[in-house]
Amino acid sequence: MCMPGVFTESHLAKPVNVASVPQRSPFRYPGGKTWLVPHIRRWFASLAATPAEFYEPFAGGGIVSLTVAFEKLAQHVTMVELDHQVAAVWRTMLEEDDGAEWLAQRILSFDLTAQSVKATLSAPSFHTRDRAFQTILKNRTYHGGILAPGSALVNHGENGRGIKSRWYPATLANRIRAIGRVRERVSIIEGDGMRVIEQNAGRAGAVWFIDPPYTASKKKAGSRLYTHFELDHSRLFDLVGKLAGDFLMTYDNADEIKELSRAHGFETQLVAMTNTHHATMMELLVGCDLCWVRGSQPGLFDSTGE
Numbered sequence: 001m002c003m004p005g006v007f008t009e010s011h012l013a014k015p016v017n018v019a020s021v022p023q024r025s026p027f028r029y030p031g032g033k034t035w036l037v038p039h040i041r042r043w044f045a046s047l048a049a050t051p052a053e054f055y056e057p058f059a060g061g062g063i064v065s066l067t068v069a070f071e072k073l074a075q076h077v078t079m080v081e082l083d084h085q086v087a088a089v090w091r092t093m094l095e096e097d098d099g100a101e102w103l104a105q106r107i108l109s110f111d112l113t114a115q116s117v118k119a120t121l122s123a124p125s126f127h128t129r130d131r132a133f134q135t136i137l138k139n140r141t142y143h144g145g146i147l148a149p150g151s152a153l154v155n156h157g158e159n160g161r162g163i164k165s166r167w168y169p170a171t172l173a174n175r176i177r178a179i180g181r182v183r184e185r186v187s188i189i190e191g192d193g194m195r196v197i198e199q200n201a202g203r204a205g206a207v208w209f210i211d212p213p214y215t216a217s218k219k220k221a222g223s224r225l226y227t228h229f230e231l232d233h234s235r236l237f238d239l240v241g242k243l244a245g246d247f248l249m250t251y252d253n254a255d256e257i258k259e260l261s262r263a264h265g266f267e268t269q270l271v272a273m274t275n276t277h278h279a280t281m282m283e284l285l286v287g288c289d290l291c292w293v294r295g296s297q298p299g300l301f302d303s304t305g306e
Contacts, residue, residue, distance in 0.1 A: 024070060026089065026136055026175050028145035028166055029061025033211060035273040036250065037067050039285070039293055040209070043248055044073040046292035051245070052205035053078060057193025057212075060086065064209045069182045074207065077186045080193045085135040085147055087190035092132035093179045094188045099129060100180025104173035106133045112167050117141050117153065140166045194236060201242045208247040212236060233257070237264050249286035261286050269293050 021037045044051075054074035056065045059081040069077045081087040092099040110116070110133075121138055125131040135147065141163040142151045153163055179186075189196060193212075200206060212231050237260045240247055251257040253270060261268045267290045270282045285293060 022067075022070075024066040024175060024178065025061045025063045026172050026179070027061035027086075027139055029063075029139075032061045032063055033250065034063050036271075037063065039271065040064055040067055040248075041071070041073075042292050044068070044207075047207065047246065050074060051207040052076065053203060053207075055196065055200065055206055055208045056080065057196050057208070057210055058082075059090065059188075060211065062090065064211070065186065066179065069185045070178075072185075075185075078189060078196075079186065080189045080191060080196045082190070082192055083147070084190065085131065085138075087188065088128045088131040089135050090188040091190065092129045093176060094183045094186050096129065099132075100176050100183070102129055103132055103136070104176045107136065107176070108169050108173050110137070110169070112141075112164055114153065114163060117163060136172070140172075194231075194239065197236075197239045197243070201239065202244050204244040206243075206245040208240075208243060208245065210236070210240065210247060210249040212249075212251075234260065237261075237266075240264070241266075246288060251284045251286060253282045253284050257284055257286070 021034055023034065025032070025034075050072075051074040054065070054068045054077045056062070056078070057080045059065060059079035062079055065077050065079045068074050079090060081090060089103075092103055096102070106129075110120075117137060121134055123130075123134075125134055138147055138151075139145045141153055143153075144151075145166070193210075197208070197210075212233070233256070240249065241264045249266075258268060266286050266288065269285045269287075269290045271285055271293070273281055273283055
C-alpha cells in the first residue's frame, strides 16, 4: 500500500536513441507504449529484487509485458485482455504448442489484396487461431490499427501503398515466432483486468503496470479507439491503493487523474512522447515513488508500435 507522496508536475524531455527500443509486438496498437520502454527498464532497476510476478491488467499491444518477458525483468508475466479479438492473438501465441508457428505461416502465405482482406474478415471464425489471424489482418490494414467498431480499411496508406503500407509479413512472422519462444514465461487471461487486480492485490512479490483506456478526462480518447472503453477510474484507483506490491500507471495529462492521484497519496510525473501525428505530448505516470524517473533521461517516442 502506498504512503502519501509528493505531487509533482515537473517533466523531462531529453531525447534518447529510439533504436534502443526493440519492436516486439505484432500489433500496431493505438495508445501503444513502445515509447515507455526505457522508463520501464529504469523502474525495474530501481526495485529491491526481481519480482516473482508481473501483471498487466489492460494488455492491449503488450509491449511492456513482452519487454519484461524477453529481458527477464520478472520471473513470470501475466497479461490480461478483455477484448476477445486481441485476446485471441495472445492466446494463440501463448497457449497453443504450435500456435505461434501456425500464425506466422498463415501471415507469410496470405496474398494480401483488398478483396482477400474483405473476404477473410467477413468469414466466420469458429476457432481462436482463425480469430487471431483476422485480428492481426484487421489491425494491419485498418486506419491506425483501430479494431473498434466504426474503423475501416485504409485507402492510400503510406507512400501510396494502400492496405499494404503496414503489412510486413516477414517482420510479423519473426516477432510472433520470438513470442512463441518465451511463452513458458508468460500467461494470458481473457477477462476483466479490474477483477484480476482485486483478486491478486495482496501478492507482495508482484508488480503491476496499469495502462487503462484513457476515458477519465473530458476528451475520452479511448472511447474512439477500443471496443471495451467503459471503466470506473475511481474504483480502479481504490483497488490500486490496496496493492501490496509496487505499481506504475499511465494516463493522459488530465486534471481528473491528478485529483484522483492526490486523493490517494500517489505521486505523478509528466513524461514526453510523440503521437501518431508526430506532435510532442505529455503523458502522466502515476506511482507510489517515482524518484527513479525524475533522475533519468527520457526520450520522445511514437505512441504506436510497428
